[in-house]
Amino acid sequence: MPDDATWAAALHAVLDDPRLLALHAQPLVELTSGEVAGYELLSRFGAPGGGEPVPFPDAPPDAWFAAADRCGLGAPLQADVVRRAVAARGDLPPETFLTVNVDPHLLVHPEVAGALTDHDDLSRVVVELTEHTSAEGGAEALNRVLDEVRRRGGLVAVDDAGTGYAGLGLLLQLRPDVVKLDRELVTGLNADPVKRALVEVLGDLTGRMDAWLLAEGVETEAELAACIALGVPLGQGWALARPAARMLPALPEPTVEFVRGTAARVGLAENVASLLGPAPAGRDEALAEVLLDARDRPVSVRRQGGGWARPTVLAPSTPVTDAARRAAARPAADRFTPLVCTDGTGRYLGVVRVDGLLTALARLAG
Structure with a gap:
């Protein structure tokens, strides 16, 4: 491996010359429709044609x-990547998002x-927390930055769920919007x-x-x-798409066709997509059954007996049995409040x- 003097020279060259660092985009895909929901931006080092000014x-x-x-x-270096990622929103196709990896111990750096x-x-923008190093100043310092990100409309993701950094304690502390399954869990999942x-x-x-669950490292x-x-x-x-220089x-x-065909074979009757129905939605409490924020994400749903409850949010691909368990686990006052479906960007669907x-559950049991 290169010594640190070689690394330092190469890193200074990258920071001085924006051509030596590129962000490639790997699609994040909805596993019912096969549509692209977003992109993870991945750093790639080196000039496109080679000929870097220092040994790379x-x-x-x-x-x-x-x-x-x-x-x-x-x-x-991390700040440069983040600035480029935020600027890349201008290249996003409609109704998609992007994620950028940030190490927790660097996120709290000014x-x-x-x-x-x-x-x-x-x-x-989704800020994806990676690796194992704790943030300087602990959870309080990290949460302050993440609260500011969320206040500005950003989301938070954690990496390595199930095996690495994203242990149960971290999930409970951060309550992320996206949880990424570690590739070690995904590899050989079928067997x-x-x-x-x-x-x-x-x-x-x-x-x-x-939160949304995302499987990374799906290779077959x-x-x-x-x-x-x-x-x-x-x-x-x-198995879905490799990183590319453009989105x-x-x-x-x-x-x-493979994604849609497989989802169809699993059977829509087993998922809540087949139960999805309309409901008045908007920002007017007098007219809406589901209150939406400025980005059309659900914030409240009207209880059957009156008043408002925090929405129980589902993906269309959520199994009927899982949805029923979540409905039954709610407080008694919310037991019969409708559950809310959103797409991959958190926008309201129905x-x-x-x-x-309950009817679908009985049909599956029969």
Whole structure:
């Protein structure tokens, strides 16, 4: 491996010359429709045609960021990536979002935090917390920055759920909007009943937190089919699409057909998509059954007996049995309040009424 002097020279070159760092986009895909819901932006180092001004280490991005930390350049490098990611919103196709990876110990650094909070509007941006290093100042400092991100319309994701950084304690502390299954869980998921059981548990937990579960590292069609069968709402990996220099607005048709065909074979009758119905929605309490925020995301739903409740949010691919468990686990006053379905960006789609849910449950049991 290169010594730190070589790394420092290469990193300074990257910070001085924007051509030496590019962000490639890997699609995040809805696993019922095959549509692209968003993109993870991934760092790629080196000039497109080669000929860098200093010897460039041939190493993966993780090694670059680790070297930046050792050389005292972690914050400026991370801030540069974050600034570019926020600016990339201008290239997003309609109704999509982007995620950018940030190490928790760097997110609390003023330069990195400022790259986010200098913007009044962070809608369509998801800050994805990676790696194991705790933030300086602990949970309180990290939560302050994340609260500012959310106040500006941004979302929060955690990586490595099930095996790594995103342990249960962290999920409970941060209550993220997106939870990414670790690729170790996804690899061989189709052939491992224990992994499938753990994914089901994590799916139920994230559902109760009103978060989205995303399977990363989906490399084979068998793993993709297993994720779809388990009702995982979002997927990412080479079985769907590889990272590219531009944001692909749609997947190749054969891939879309595979996702839709597999979802159809699983059976819409087993998912709440078949129970989705309309309900008056908007920002006027006198007219709406579901109150929406400025970005058309549900914030309250009217109780059957009057008053407002926090919405129980589902993906259309949520199994009927999981939806019924979540409905039954609510306080008695909310037991018959409609559940709310949203798309991959959190936008309102419709409601699932409890009587329809019970009918579907009885049909499945029969």
